[in-house]
Amino acid sequence: MVPESSLAEVLRARGLRLTAQRQLILQAVLDLGHATPEQVHGAVRKVAAGVNITTIYRTLELLERLGLVTHTHLSHGSPTYHAAGEHQHVHLVCRECGAIDEIDRELLRPLADRLAGERGFQVDIGHVALFGVCGRCEDGERK
Amino acid sequence: MVPESSLAEVLRARGLRLTAQRQLILQAVLDLGHATPEQVHGAVRKVAAGVNITTIYRTLELLERLGLVTHTHLSHGSPTYHAAGEHQHVHLVCRECGAIDEIDRELLRPLADRLAGERGFQVDIGHVALFGVCGRCEDGERK
């Protein structure tokens, strides 16, 4: 929905500047799929060693305001960022092994429609995370 | 499902001790419904001023291991604790006003069954939080 190349335009439209850091950080989010600020930092460092973690935080916040990325809270700890406009999905987070799986947002549609109709609550489907135990851990459970 | 009075028994069964702090902290969780460690601390302080925040963290962790409480991550920041065994529910978290609403877990049942069948993923219904915008904020939206 938001083409990658639009970064320059979106920035210009607001009188903001296109910098190497901003390009690298957006690219890292696109490449990584789901990534914490720490992970984005790691990826960016490989290309440009000097980039500070502070810049990662500031830029992720900026990119989110610009509508280019969004973040979700999967389990505890740091938030994870991913491209906005990309095919939205619901996250399945395994509390045993931490694996993050994705399912099509349409699976949540019936429930979302019902909540919208009955309560006026607009579920933000892209931000949903369902916690539980994945098939692999289920089998290997040592209970 | 787990009667409040069972704290003493559950502790004794494991050779652990019943202390005023543990009783107060469990009571606070029961009373507050959804509460962060910070909020539990606040509630406990009203009754026993000297209780340290460290004890709150350690005790919440213990109570969770004992199966008396569980925690969920609602939006960012601290986790919120609530009684386990209580009627489980799904949380609706408004990202505008932060309001936490609850809906019956049965609404998630169809989806949960489907995920279990198709992927072997066991959704932990009590831990689920759906993010979005509540009816009130929806109306007052200034977009």
Place this chain on the structure above:
DNA sequence: CTTCGTGCAAAGTGTTTGCAAGATT
């Protein structure tokens, strides 16, 4: 050359750990 962006260092939260004093059984 003007204004925005970055790096660095320091300050802030929220949470965990080590240890000795205190409480429970």
Place this chain on the structure above:
DNA sequence: AATCTTGCAAACACTTTGCACGAAG
């Protein structure tokens, strides 16, 4: 008396802020 618990202080991890230098337009 034995050992589990707590409080306190310090350590930690993650995130934010202030400021001067550097870069983009």
